[in-house]
Amino acid sequence: MPRYMTRNGWVEVDNWGYQLQGRNGQMLSVEALSRQPHDMLVIDATGDGTNATRFSRKDVSEIQDGPDGRRLVASYIAIGEASDFRDYWDKDWTTTGKATGKLTSEAPDWLGPVNPNWPENRKVRYWDEDWQNTLFNDKRTGDFDKIVKAGFDAAYLDIVDAYYFWGTEVKKSDRQQGDPKNDTQAADRMVDFIVSMTEHAREKNDDFFVIPQNGAWIIDALKDGGKAYRDEIADYYSVIGGIGIEDLYFRGGDKDENNAFRPDEDTIRILKRDFLAHDIPVYVTDYITGDKRIAKFEAAAAEDGFIPYAAPDRDLDRMGDAWAV
Secondary structure, eight states: OOEEEETTEEEEOSOEEEEOSOGGGOOOOHHHHHTOOOSEEEEOSBSSSSGGGBOOHHHHHHHHEETTEEOEEEEEEESSEEETTSTTOOGGGBSSSSTTSOBOTTSOTTEEEEOTTSTTEEEEOTTOHHHHHHHOOTTOOSHHHHHHHTTOSEEEEEOTTHHHIIIIISOGGGOOTTSOSSHHHHHHHHHHHHHHHHHHHTTTOTTOEEEEBSOTTHHHHHHTTOGGGHHHHHHHHHHBSOEEEESSSEEESSOSSOOEEOOOHHHHHHHHHHTGGGTOOEEEEEEOOSHHHHHHHHHHHHHHTOEEEEESOTTOOSOOOOOOO
């Protein structure tokens, strides 16, 4: 099982949990999170997604002091999309003030098309300096900076697979001059972004690391570019403390939860080759309930060498049980 050095010594992670909001519109509770048994928790940096309810350093420390001793606490942050419920969002960017509105002349150049699956979000040109400054900057006022300042051990980076969107999926009508021309260029820009933000964080906390969620094929995309990207791959490995993957086993269907068992064998192979073989742990989230499904998921993940977490629902508004190794 992976071990991580923190400011308070080594922490071993045998299991983990993932919750981003409370149920029925309730805020995340520091007290409830502190009682969870997991060795690592991935949570939002705020109680309800806004700066007004950001967890303080004292709050984070309380959550880190779990019932069985010190544990890792990582903050979720989306780096490949912008959300209209975050404080950095300006209502003048769209005609309705929401992400689904039509972009206005006030919209920044980095703001891209709406994510149809999560309509409160728009893709971003993550390589744009102004977007990156929104997350981290020399004044340390960005959302990522606030995560580091609050004392989180790590950041859990969502929408890393935005590189694939800009490299392959984006419509011609949504392209602009200067956008990446292929997956390798887009992956290179994403890796540079992640490495830069982590090195920025390590100026304040030597042990800080990041866990990208999804984007399992990003190393493969860089390898397609040949020897010129060897240094980028090495730099990426040096800053990530794991990779998170969703929907790896129960993915047969289009339901939010409890789809059929249909392992993604190609991605499993890539995760083993490009991450496990380089001592990068793989944290897997499948959205399932029921003892039989969970047992099947945990057994399959363990056989592949991954660390599983069975999330009860895709809204991530309640914590599932810790995996009993």
